[in-house]
Amino acid sequence: MKKITLALATATALSTLFLPLASHADERIPVLSTQELVKECKFPASPESRSFCIGYTTAIYDTYLATRHPQRAKPFICVKQPGPTRDEVIGEFVKFAESAPQLGTQPASGTVLGFLAMRFPCAKK
Numbered sequence: 697m698k699k700i701t702l703a704l705a706t707a708t709a710l711s712t713l714f715l716p717l718a719s720h721a722d723e724r725i726p727v728l729s730t731q732e733l734v735k736e737c738k739f740p741a742s743p744e745s746r747s748f749c750i751g752y753t754t755a756i757y758d759t760y761l762a763t764r765h766p767q768r769a770k771p772f773i774c775v776k777q778p779g780p781t782r783d784e785v786i787g788e789f790v791k792f793a794e795s796a797p798q799l800g801t802q803p804a805s806g807t808v809l810g811f812l813a814m815r816f817p818c819a820k821k
Contacts, residue, residue, distance in 0.1 A: 728752070730807040731800035734793045737786050750782055753789070756808045773809070774818035788815060 737749035760773060779785075792811050793799055799807050 728804045729800060730793050730802050730804045733804035733808070734790050734800075737790050739783075739787060739790075749786060752804070753786065753808055754782075756805050757812065760809060760812075771818050773812045773816050775816045785815070 733749070733752065736745045737753070738745075757773070764771060789808065789811050792814075793807060
């Protein structure tokens with residue numbers, strides 16, 4: 697009897713933990729748009745906007761570096777060293793995004809990767 701009571705208590709506890717998660721499964725998570733990122737990255741930026749812009753764009757590039765498997769996916773962004781400053785690259789990104797307003801509603805991460813691929817292409821072999 698104790699085993700059944702314990703099993704029911706465990707099942708009840710687990711269901712209270714996981715049922716709220718199931719109700720959020722269909723919830724759409726808003727994605728930062730290119731236009732929103734450009735707004736944060738424009739110069740002169742406030743310290744908060746500048747920090748957000750640098751953190752967001754750096755995270756996109758770092759994720760590209762960390763997730764690209766060198767044997768299965770050829771690199772498409774190759775920054776030669778010494779590279780330009782962050783502020784130079786961010787300024788170029790802002791100009792690029794503003795010159796292509798059709799990208800404004802697109803996810804910012806894809807636009808940043810596309811820009812980096814055009815700005816820092818890998819050499820053809």
